[in-house]
Amino acid sequence: MSTTRCQLCGKRTGDRRCPALDQRLCSQCCGAHRGRFIRCRPDCTYYLAAEERLRARRARELVQAWAAWRRELDAAGREITWSYVEALAEALAAILHREPADDADVQAALVYLAQSLSPVVMVGTAPPPLGRILVDLFSPLRQKGRVDGDKLRGAAQAVADWLGCYRSPEDEKRFVRGLLGAFPPPAEEEQGLIVRP
Numbered sequence: 001m002s003t004t005r006c007q008l009c010g011k012r013t014g015d016r017r018c019p020a021l022d023q024r025l026c027s028q029c030c031g032a033h034r035g036r037f038i039r040c041r042p043d044c045t046y047y048l049a050a051e052e053r054l055r056a057r058r059a060r061e062l063v064q065a066w067a068a069w070r071r072e073l074d075a076a077g078r079e080i081t082w083s084y085v086e087a088l089a090e091a092l093a094a095i096l097h098r099e100p101a102d103d104a105d106v107q108a109a110l111v112y113l114a115q116s117l118s119p120v121v122m123v124g125t126a127p128p129p130l131g132r133i134l135v136d137l138f139s140p141l142r143q144k145g146r147v148d149g150d151k152l153r154g155a156a157q158a159v160a161d162w163l164g165c166y167r168s169p170e171d172e173k174r175f176v177r178g179l180l181g182a183f184p185p186p187a188e189e190e191q192g193l194i195v196r197p
Contacts, residue, residue, distance in 0.1 A: 008033065019044050051177075058174060059181030069162055084147070084155035091137060093183030101130050102172040103163060109134050110160035117142070117153035 006014040006026035014024025019041045031050070034040055040047040066085075073080060092106060101109075105128060112131030116139075127135070134156075141147045168174045 016046060055177045055181030057181075058171075058178035062175065062178030062182060065166060073158075080154050080158045081148075081151040084151050085159055087147075088152075088155055088159055089179060090183055091134065093179040095130065095133055095137075096176055096180055097185045099130060099133065101176060103167045103175045104172070105130050106175060107160050107163045107167070110156045110163065113138065114153045114157040114160065117149045117156070 004014045004024045006012050006029050007021070007023035008025055008029040012026035012028060014026055016025055016027060016030055017023070018025045018030065018038065020038050030038075030046055034047060034050060042048075070082065088110070092109075096106075108128045109130035112127050113134045116131075116135045138147060138152060142149045142152065163175055166175055171177070
C-alpha cells in the first residue's frame with residue numbers, strides 16, 4: 001500500500017486533502033500555512049475547527065484583558081458606563097458574524113461612531129462600512145431615548161482607544177476573534193412543517 005507524501009514538504013504523509021489547493025497535505029503543513037499562505041475555503045473542516053479553537057482562546061484572552069482594563073479604569077477614577085461597552089461588544093459581534101472585518105476596521109468604526117455622536121460636526125472622509133452599520137443601528141435607539149448619546153460616545157471612544165493598544169501585528173483579527181468567541185452566533189432554528197392541533 002503506497003502512501004501519498006505531503007505536496008508542500010514532501011517529507012510526511014499527506015493525511016488530509018486541502019480543498020483550496022486540491023492536494024494532499026500533512027497536518028503540520030496544513031496548520032503552518034492555513035490562512036497565511038493558503039487561502040482556505042470557508043467550508044474546509046480543518047479551517048473551521050482551527051478557527052473555532054482560536055476563537056475560544058481569543059475569547060478567554062479578551063475576557064481577561066477587559067477585566068484588567070476595567071480595574072485600571074476604576075483605579076484611575078475614569079468613569080465610563082460599562083453597560084454601554086458591553087452593548088457595543090455584543091452589537092459588534094452580531095455584525096461581525098455577518099460582515100467580515102479585522103481589528104483595524106473595528107477601531108475605525110468605533111471612532112466613526114464616536115464622531116457621529118459628537119455635538120461638534122466633523123467633516124471627514126467616507127464612513128467605514130462597519131461604522132455606517134453601527135451608526136444605523138444606534139441612531140434610532142438614541143432618537144427614541146433608549147440610549148444616552150454621550151455615554152455611548154464615551155464608550156465607543158474608550159473601546160477604540162483601548163483597542164489601539166490591544167491590537168496585535170501577529171493576528172490582525174485578535175479582537176474580532178475574541179468577540180466572535182465570546183458571543184457565538186445564535187443557534188439557527190430548524191425549519192420544518194408547522195403542525196397546529
